[in-house]
């Protein structure tokens with residue numbers, strides 16, 4: 138049997154894997170996440186520790202580059218998996234000084250080919266393992282100084298997290314565990330292009346974790362043109378699942394739209410989105426939080442296929458139709474760390 142990646146195990150899972158009492162498993166998990174050898178777990182029998190050391194390992198992602206934006210305090214890490222895939226992770230500063238969120242990748246590449254996204258142009262290489270997801274947070278944590286800490290995690294990096302739901306849910310359990318990374322589940326968000334089965338699973342298995350939905354356009358014909366997944370899962374079907382998530386969890390979903398000039402930034406788009414939000418609120422009693430995310434160029438050669446929509450005008454059009462949305466700052470665009478730009482470059 139291959140050694141188990143210890144940083145991807147909760148105390149429960151470690152206890153089951155090695156036949157260890159839960160109290161001992163907690164001490165071992167805490168040692169692993171303090172960056173210490175398993176022998177640092179005090180009060181655990183020596184033969185138990187030896188079995189864990191022999192049957193487990195703490196594999197690493199190789200840091201290929203750390204790029205600091207000159208525009209804002211965003212930092213992008215390019216990390217190599219043991220089989221040579223480059224993935225990207227972004228350290229996002231939060232308003233409270235010394236607090237950070239980590240934007241993690243869940244896949245190397247992505248199969249869903251959304252037209253406005255650099256990752257979508259790569260195709261899918263493979264799903265990331267749960268340890269590779271957890272390790273991204275540990276790597277970002279390693280860049281922090283005294284008094285700084287990781288407050289939240291957003292699954293919005295490379296890949297569609299709900300296409301890799303088993304590993305993403307495993308990683309969430311470890312990230313939340315008080316003996317492991319102890320991140321509050323309510324400070325985590327899983328962002329999806331709209332996979333109904335995965336959305337329902339998230340509401341059952343991680344009910345404190347927030348859901349983000351890339352709406353792109355509330356008009357199904359427009360959405361289908363630029364998000365191929367919308368052909369398999371029309372917006373109505375996705376919204377049914379998001380409504381179930383909202384009712385089950387009581388959490389307001391985050392809806393994101395990225396206006397592209399002449400594509401989805403017209404008055405019709407604003408009206409359709411405002412109507413969709415109203416209908417959702419009436420149906421569930423929960424009001425989605427709508428973010429307008431400026432489009433970030435995805436072609437470094439300067440031949441970008443789209444132009445950024447006029448964000449202020451679109452926000453104004455939404456307001457005219459009775460919807461208050463907010464502008465989401467998407468930082469690190471000079472180091473290709475902003476929303477839509479991640480493409481596995483060192």
Ligand code: SF4
Pocket residue numbers: 247248249250251254255256257258294295296297330351
């Ligand atoms: S937006 Fe998300 S789901 Fe769409 S191609 Fe990019 S990574 Fe994949």
